[in-house]
């Protein structure tokens with residue numbers, strides 16, 4: 470059976486970048502003119518038939534996008550974030566750092582002389598600043614919303630519902646459950662009544678002490694709309710807040726080791742500054758897929 474294949478849109482510029490191995494297709498589209506659809510995003514993020522990525526960042530002026538027009542005065546640029554499955558996420562911590570790295574490298578923006586660079590997201594405007602060779606984002610203090618349970622093959626694990634602008638379920642592992650042993654291939658189970666919009670599910674365990682950090686943890690994550698990723702910035706914020714609570718603290722510095730690298734969280738005064746690397750690895754042009762994914 471032949472599948473209807475509409476003609477592809479002429480090639481458009483793209484970049485590929487990542488933050489601690491959480492990787493993104495970046496589409497510059499200042500005027501919001503590209504006909505992005507969930508199917509096109511999924512095709513671009515497909516690791517065999519497309520460029521490949523955990524998500525897609527459209528680089529669009531806030532004034533040119535209905536989801537960010539209200540932020541135009543506060544933040545000229547909107548990170549239009551899409552998960553690899555074509556769904557939207559309200560925010561993306563690694564994505565914001567990668568987005569800003571692209572703005573800087575492409576000359577679309579520079580560091581303001583008088584303070585942080587504001588970036589609009591669907592979860593609101595975040596402040597971004599340079600941190601040596603890295604980039605730091607204030608994701609806002611994660612909000613703990615009560616207990617919940619996650620199930621993965623062979624384990625039922627208690628956790629905490631955490632709002633970072635997007636939804637998280639953070640499960641500290643009991644000592645007898647090694648982080649490396651968790652099977653995160655299937656979507657972890659959780660109560661859909663608690664997470665009507667789905668959830669990013671994180672699992673954490675203690676790590677060896679890190680100089681300069683009050684708490685050090687290791688984590689893995691199953692991301693909503695993606696699957697297991699090497700890193701999740703908003704998830705690391707959620708994990709850091711739960712790890713501090715477990716140490717009887719609300720503020721402090723938390724070193725979070727993820728499979729893709731380390732993120733350093735500083736929670737204080739209602740902020741959660743997440744600091745880490747952001748790299749642009751390639752640029753090019755790509756036809757916007759108008760055809761559905763291959764069967």
Ligand SMILES: N[C@H](CCC[C@H](N)C(=O)O)C(=O)O
Pocket residue numbers: 491524552557558559560561562563564635636669692693694695700701702703704
């Ligand atoms: N999958 C997430 C969005 C991306 C989060 C993650 N990549 C990050 O760095 O925060 C969600 O649907 O809420």
